[in-house]
Structures are given as C-alpha cells and as structure tokens.
Amino acid sequence: MNKVTLVDDEKSVRDSARQWLELSGFEVLSFEDASKALTTITKNYEGIVLSDVKMPGLDGLQFQKKIAEVDPDLPVVLFTGHGDIAMAVEAIRGGAYDFVEKPFDPERIVETIKRALEKRQLVIENRLLKQALVDSEGLDSRLVGSSVPMRSLKKEMTHIAPTIANVLILGETGTGKEVVARSIHKLSHRNKKNYLALNCAAIPVNMAESELFGHESGAFTGAQGKRIGKLEAANGGTLFLDELSSMPIDVQGKLLRALEHKEITRLGSNTLRPVEFRLLSAMNESPQKAIKEGRLREDLYFRLNTVELTVPPLRKRKDDIPLLFSFFLEQAADTYGTSADSATPQSLAIMMSHDWPGNVRELKSMTERYVLSALPPQERIPQILSSSIAGECASSISLKDQVNLFERHLIKESLARHGGNVKNVIDDLCIPRRTLNEKMSKYDLKRQ
Ligand SMILES: Nc1ncnc2c1ncn2[C@@H]1O[C@H](COP(=O)(O)OP(=O)(O)OP(=O)(O)O)[C@@H](O)[C@H]1O
Ligand SMILES: [Mg+2]
Known part of the structure; x- marks a missing residue:
C-alpha cells in the first residue's frame, strides 16, 4: 500500500512535495483542487490523503469531512501554513489523522505518511478478514459438507483464497475439484x-495452444479470424485448468514461460502482450506418476503447486452423505x-455402506434418478444402487460394518436433533445410558 492523494492549490508546494514523496517510493496523485481529488476517494481506497488546509473552494476542513463520509477510517494528513494551526486542531478533533507544518521537513513528512499508510493497511486487512468470514458462510452453501475432512479443507480454502498463490487441487474424479476452484x-x-475454466482433456491436442494463447487470422490452416486465448481472457482474474496432465507437453512448456514472464504472444503474432492472472489447476491422478510417465513437466508442476489441496473421496467422509443427498434432492x-x-x-x-467410486458426482446422479423414479421411495435406492453394489461384491462392506455405520448415523442424528441432550437421546432410541455411552465412545461421537 503506497498511494497518496496530494492536494495543494500552490503549484510550487505541490510539485516539491510530490517529488519528495515519489523519491521515497509513494505513488502520488496530485490535485490543485480538493473537489477534483474527491473523485479518487472510494471506500477501501488503498492509500491516504495529504491536503493543504487553506484553499479556495473546498478547504482542508470541509475536504476532510467529505472524505469521512466516504470512509471514516481514511487517514487525512493536513499541511498547515503559519496561522492555521487552530483550524488543524479542529480538523484533528473532527477525525483528521495528523498535521505537518509548512515549510515541510521532508523526513518528517515521509515518516508521518508511512505511519498513516501502516494504519490504513491494518484497517483494510481487518475489513478483508471480516469479509472473508461472511463469504466463508457462503462457502457452505456452495461446497456442501461438514465432515471433519471437509471442514479442514474449507478452512484451508478461506485462508489461501485471498492470496495470489497458485493452487493445485488434487482428488479423485467427481470429488468436487471444480467446485473448490x-x-x-x-x-x-x-x-x-x-x-x-478450461478442461485440457476436452480440447483436441492440436488446438490446445491456440485455446490458451489465441491466434491471429491465418496463423495456421483453418485459423479464420483472430481469437483471444484463455490466458489473455483471464487477465486480471482467475484461470482454472482442469486435467492438467492432458495438456500436450510442448504447450506446458509455453505455459510455464508465460507464467514466468507474465506475457504471451498469440499464434502468428510477434507482439508480446502482458497478462496477469491467478492460476488454479486440478488433476485426478498423482502428479508424481504423471511426471514419471512424461505427461507433466516437473518445472511446471513446481510452479503450479504453491499450495496443494486434496479433496477427499466420498468414502472417506461418509458423514457428508445425508447432507449431500438432501442438497441434491432439493435441487433435483x-x-x-x-x-x-x-x-x-x-x-x-x-447409501452409507456404498463405496461411491464416482464420488459426489455419482451421488448427485443417483439422486436425480431417485426423484425421477416411479417406484415407491423405499424401493428406489436399493434398486438404483443394486447393480453397482452387486458389481463390487467381495470388496463391498460386510454386513457387520453396514450395521455399525447405520447405528452410528442414527445416534449422531439423534444427538444433533436433541442438541446433545443425552437424556432425550436415550428416550428417543430406547437404549440404556450405559449402552449409549459405550456406543458414543466406540463411534467417536461427541455430545456436540
Ligand atoms: N461438496 C459439494 N457440494 C455440492 N456439490 C458438489 C460437491 N462436490 C461435488 N459437487 C457436484 O458434483 C459434481 C462433480 O463435481 P466436480 O465437477 O467439481 O468434480 P471434479 O473433482 O472436478 O471431477 P473430475 O475429476 O471428473 O473433473 C458437480 O456437479 C458438482 O457440482
Ligand atoms: Mg473437474
């Protein structure tokens, strides 16, 4: 954060202050008139204001009041000439941050501005954190799941989302990598x-390069008209590359160069174009294996996996099944x-005893078949899943484990329904207290 909006009606003061500030590394926007400067001030403005007090038109005091209407936490440092100390004191009472006397001492002014910017940075960071909290509540409605592994995944996501770090999302097919991205x-x-979003597995190999980088008309046979590539179109935003290891290896090299130099050239053009985007990518196989087999460049991998997130398979978070089912049920x-x-x-x-090789996608499509089925509700799921369960045969869960899973589910649900009140759960399930205690400890269930 280094922006300073500078206002002074006197050109010589304005120019020398600007020069000093720029030399000290601040980004300065200067104005001779406060009402013009006001147009640069927005809520969450990433900088501070340095303003003269005595000016024709809007004076420093009125200017400060107007700024406070936009953002009361934006520091305003006042330049005070001989004789306007009283006014400056009044301004500080009204919320101005500090004042420096004219003729100004360059070192002191730089110090004051640095401190004001630090304060500003803190205010903005706090606001972003609060916003992230609000947004993370929105996350629950998009990425459904409250099991332990999903809660920790969401925590990681909210932590890294506001940064510029590239993220590689790993996980089996259908686990929700795209939802995470x-x-x-x-x-x-x-x-x-x-x-x-670009699914690298879905584009023909010979089109991958032009999809990413774009092309000028006539760049290759069949290239009619020019085309903006995904890297250029994502400028300033986020690009999601799905099934990365399906991207041709030479195109991976070009992508790496584009990431390193933050610029691209369209096919058939010599013009370098600057691009800046955040890269998210996903793979449903092990990157180490893809590297070994020559389908993924190792140097590109290290560039992409600044942060690596793994979306767990559904069989490792069966607690999420009832919630996901009712979510998809409403939707369908x-x-x-x-x-x-x-x-x-x-x-x-x-459902709890099924292994879900197709993960959440499989559960979602099963739910669609469920609502479309003409059978009575209790017969639908046995019918839809019977073929896949029969297919799994020996590898499927034993009857004992199925019973255990079901028992755990019933106790967990009853605990939740009664807000952890053990007495009510005992009545609800008609079991002695001792049995409940034993089962809760066996299934690692807590009252809350
Ligand atoms: N936690 C979740 N909450 C809500 N919907 C989900 C969740 N996880 C997955 N889905 C839904 O399941 C389907 C599959 O998810 P998605 O496409 O993100 O999987 P993927 O990991 O990218 O799979 P693939 O590796 O095959 O590309 C989508 O329709 C998605 O909306
Ligand atoms: Mg996907």
Whole structure:
C-alpha cells in the first residue's frame, strides 16, 4: 500500500512535495483542487490523503469531512501554513489523522505518511478478514459438507483464497475439484473479475495452444479470424485448468514461460502482450506418476503447486452423505418439478455402506434418478444402487460394518436433533445410558 492523494492549490508546494514523496517510493496523485481529488476517494481506497488546509473552494476542513463520509477510517494528513494551526486542531478533533507544518521537513513528512499508510493497511486487512468470514458462510452453501475432512479443507480454502498463490487441487474424479476452484475464486479479491475454466482433456491436442494463447487470422490452416486465448481472457482474474496432465507437453512448456514472464504472444503474432492472472489447476491422478510417465513437466508442476489441496473421496467422509443427498434432492426436485421424498432410514443405510467410486458426482446422479423414479421411495435406492453394489461384491462392506455405520448415523442424528441432550437421546432410541455411552465412545461421537 503506497498511494497518496496530494492536494495543494500552490503549484510550487505541490510539485516539491510530490517529488519528495515519489523519491521515497509513494505513488502520488496530485490535485490543485480538493473537489477534483474527491473523485479518487472510494471506500477501501488503498492509500491516504495529504491536503493543504487553506484553499479556495473546498478547504482542508470541509475536504476532510467529505472524505469521512466516504470512509471514516481514511487517514487525512493536513499541511498547515503559519496561522492555521487552530483550524488543524479542529480538523484533528473532527477525525483528521495528523498535521505537518509548512515549510515541510521532508523526513518528517515521509515518516508521518508511512505511519498513516501502516494504519490504513491494518484497517483494510481487518475489513478483508471480516469479509472473508461472511463469504466463508457462503462457502457452505456452495461446497456442501461438514465432515471433519471437509471442514479442514474449507478452512484451508478461506485462508489461501485471498492470496495470489497458485493452487493445485488434487482428488479423485467427481470429488468436487471444480467446485473448490470456483469457490476459491469467489472468496478471492478477484471475485468480480473473470473466472475462466478450461478442461485440457476436452480440447483436441492440436488446438490446445491456440485455446490458451489465441491466434491471429491465418496463423495456421483453418485459423479464420483472430481469437483471444484463455490466458489473455483471464487477465486480471482467475484461470482454472482442469486435467492438467492432458495438456500436450510442448504447450506446458509455453505455459510455464508465460507464467514466468507474465506475457504471451498469440499464434502468428510477434507482439508480446502482458497478462496477469491467478492460476488454479486440478488433476485426478498423482502428479508424481504423471511426471514419471512424461505427461507433466516437473518445472511446471513446481510452479503450479504453491499450495496443494486434496479433496477427499466420498468414502472417506461418509458423514457428508445425508447432507449431500438432501442438497441434491432439493435441487433435483426443483429442476424436474417432482416431489422431494426424503430417504427412508434403510435407504440411508444403503447409501452409507456404498463405496461411491464416482464420488459426489455419482451421488448427485443417483439422486436425480431417485426423484425421477416411479417406484415407491423405499424401493428406489436399493434398486438404483443394486447393480453397482452387486458389481463390487467381495470388496463391498460386510454386513457387520453396514450395521455399525447405520447405528452410528442414527445416534449422531439423534444427538444433533436433541442438541446433545443425552437424556432425550436415550428416550428417543430406547437404549440404556450405559449402552449409549459405550456406543458414543466406540463411534467417536461427541455430545456436540
Ligand atoms: N461438496 C459439494 N457440494 C455440492 N456439490 C458438489 C460437491 N462436490 C461435488 N459437487 C457436484 O458434483 C459434481 C462433480 O463435481 P466436480 O465437477 O467439481 O468434480 P471434479 O473433482 O472436478 O471431477 P473430475 O475429476 O471428473 O473433473 C458437480 O456437479 C458438482 O457440482
Ligand atoms: Mg473437474
């Protein structure tokens, strides 16, 4: 943070102050007239204001009041000539940050401005943190799941989202990597800018380069008209590259250079164009394996994985199944205009014991079939999942484990329903207190 809006009606003062400040590394915007300077002031302005007190038109005092209407926490440092100390004192009472006397002492003014900028930085950081908290509540409605692994994933996401770090998202197919990528963009400061996604596995190999970098007309056979590539279109925003190891290896090299130099050239052009974007990428295989097999450049990998997030498979967070099911149920019932019949306990038990090789995507499509099914609700899930369960056969969970999972689910749900009140849970499930205690400890369940 280094912006200073400087206002003084006297050209010589303005110019010498500007020169000093620029030499000290501040980015200065100078004005001779306070009402013009006001147009640069916005809430969360990343800088401070340095203003003369006595000026024709809006004077320093009135100027400070107007600024406070936009953002009361924006420091205003006043330049005071001989004789306007009284006015400066009044301004400070009204909320101005500090004043420096004219003729100014360059070192002192630089010191004062540095301190004001530090204070400003703190205010803005605090606001961003508060905003991130509000946004992270929005995260729960996008990325459904409250199991322990999902809670820690979301915590990591909210932590790194506001930074500029490149993020590599790993996880099996259908675990929600794309949802994670989009949510990171939404939680970042770039959320009003572009978000572009490119599935590297879905573009023909010979088109990958032009998809990323764009081309001029006639750059290659069939290149009609010019085309802006994804890297250019994502400028200022976020680019998400899905299934990265499907990108041709020579194009990976070009991508790495573009990331390092922050510039690109369109195919068939010699003009360098600056680009700046945050890169999120995803893979559903092990990067080490892809590197070993020559499908992923190691140097590119190190550039992309500043932060590595892993989205856990659904079988490792079965606690999320009931929540995800009801989320998709509402969605599907809405889309298809059908009724949202909730699942019977037996159906839930079957879902809890299924292994979900297709992860959340599989659960989502199963839920769609569920709402579209003409069978009575209790028969639908056994029917839809029977083929895949039969397919898993030996590898599927034993009857004992299924029963355990179901038991755990019932106790957990009853605890939640009764706000952790053990007495009510005992009545609800008709079991002795001792049995409940044993089961809670066996299944690692807490009252809250
Ligand atoms: N936690 C979640 N909350 C809500 N919807 C989810 C969640 N996880 C996944 N989904 C939904 O499941 C489907 C699959 O998710 P997504 O496309 O993000 O998976 P992926 O990990 O990118 O898979 P692939 O590796 O096959 O590209 C999408 O429709 C997505 O909206
Ligand atoms: Mg994906």
